[in-house]
Amino acid sequence: MRCDIQGGGDTDWDYRWYKNSQLFSPFNTKPEYRISPVYRSNSDSYTCEGVKGNKFSKTSEAVKLTVSDQPQPVLSISPQWLNPGDLVTLSCGVKELSTDWRFSWYRTVPYRAGLPSLSDKSYSLQPLSDNVTSEDSYTLIPAGATPTGGYVCRAGRGDPVYDTLYSQPPFLWSGDLQPSVSLTVNPNRTQHFRWTSLSLSCELKGNSTGWRLKRYTETAWQSQCPSTWRSITESTCTITSLNTWSSGVFWCESGSGEYSNAVNITVNDGYVILESPVHPVTEGDSVTLTCTFRYQEKNPKLKTDFYKDGLLIKNETTGEMTIPTVSKSDEGFYKCKSGQGESPESWVTVRGEKTFMITSLLPFYYLCKNM
CATH class of the missing domain: 2.60.40.10 (Immunoglobulins)
Incomplete structure (x- = not known):
């Protein structure tokens, strides 16, 4: 900040600086006052005046200084x-x-x-x-x-x-598997009921070592196997009682910076889930989607409606729907619905290199909502 005294010449003046009308720098021989680095506490109104012996200039007009937080892209x-x-x-x-x-x-x-x-x-x-x-x-x-x-x-x-x-x-x-390691899920599906158990592990191939299981959720972009879960090793997590906050994206990561495939896991608090493969399925294969009920033993075969992109596409009495030959036209959101309730949606992707994958909607929504 610079204090210029009009018609007063540039020599023999001392300068006083005020912050919010309070004197904070009474003796300055130079007309400039520098703040480096600036902080938010420096935000305020600043004025100055010149002093030459017993002579005082008028006080300058106030200049408002606003210091904002360092931006984060x-x-x-x-x-x-x-x-x-x-x-x-x-x-x-x-x-x-x-x-x-x-x-x-x-x-x-x-x-x-x-x-x-x-x-x-x-x-x-x-x-x-x-x-x-x-x-x-x-x-x-x-x-x-x-x-x-x-x-x-x-x-x-x-x-x-x-x-x-x-x-x-x-x-x-x-979602594609890499040769050195893959993430395996047991039970082998992306949707799971609350209070059930789940095991995730890094399946090593060759001499790969040092892999750890990682997780991305809505509130934490990465974490290791939580201490509240029972961890068998660094590369395996066993969740003895799933909760809805257990949902997230899981993957394996090595100390040298390699990554495995990733898997979306959705935990449903309702009564119905849609079972679908965790890992990619080759284009042209026969794929079966299964509507599973929390109390399956009481209702082993319920009439089930299957939906794609919100539209009813099939009624089944067995609780299963088979896609005989998967193709690009099969891409979309799938869910099932019966008298027991409705499952979350799962996204069916037909890979460009003739692979097929289903991922659950909920973590996908978590990942994309802030983009």
């Missing part, structure tokens, strides 16, 4: 569930209006000293090859291993550069 990923061969777009949004932001892009890796890291040091950040761009979007072109993992952006402007905080790291997942 929001990163969105599309698509967030990856089909083989898909291009992936990362978009970095900053609330503060400006046209001169430049954007930096990162992928999460296990914590390593010397790399930039998230505040809780749960992950370090590995810059992508074309790290700084003037555009607020970045296109990933997957080649070789799937780019499953977390992604982060940060914006900066000015010289010297003023940087925002790092974004929270949304994850990009693939």
